[in-house]
Amino acid sequence: MLILHCPCCGIDADETELTPGGEAHLTRVGPDTPDEAFEGYLFMRENPRGVHFERWRHAYGCGKWFHAARCTVTLEVFGTYPAQTAKPPADLLQTISDKRPGWTWRDLA
Structure with missing residues (x-):
């Protein structure tokens, strides 16, 4: 079972208490784009x-949104952080790099 720490209220919640919202850090486009x-x-x-x-x-x-970094293969959760954060925190990126040397994901690595 997937358990994520909600950074907003501080509770460790299992996946039955959470709703997935898809990929984080998408670049939104406006109405005047091609x-x-x-x-x-x-x-x-x-x-x-x-x-x-x-x-x-x-x-x-x-009821608040947050972001999570996890491994889709092992379900290992590297950390969570508020949804208002534009990029993952540097310490979280370092934790991931320490556990998964050479990983890349878009322009965040």
Whole structure:
């Protein structure tokens, strides 16, 4: 079972209390962008075998959104942080690099 720490209310919640929200740190596009950019925003998502950054909502708790970094293969959770954060915290990136040398994910690595 997947257990994530909600950084907003401080509770460790299992996946039945949470709602997944898809990939984190997407670049939003505006109404004046070309169709190709809008298509990329809607449909093109990372689906890595390994480290992945995701959005989660503590649905049956505080109701707030947060981000989680986890491994999609082992379900190991590297850490969570508030959704208002534009990039993952440096200490979290360092933790991931220590455990998974050579990992990459977009421009975050």
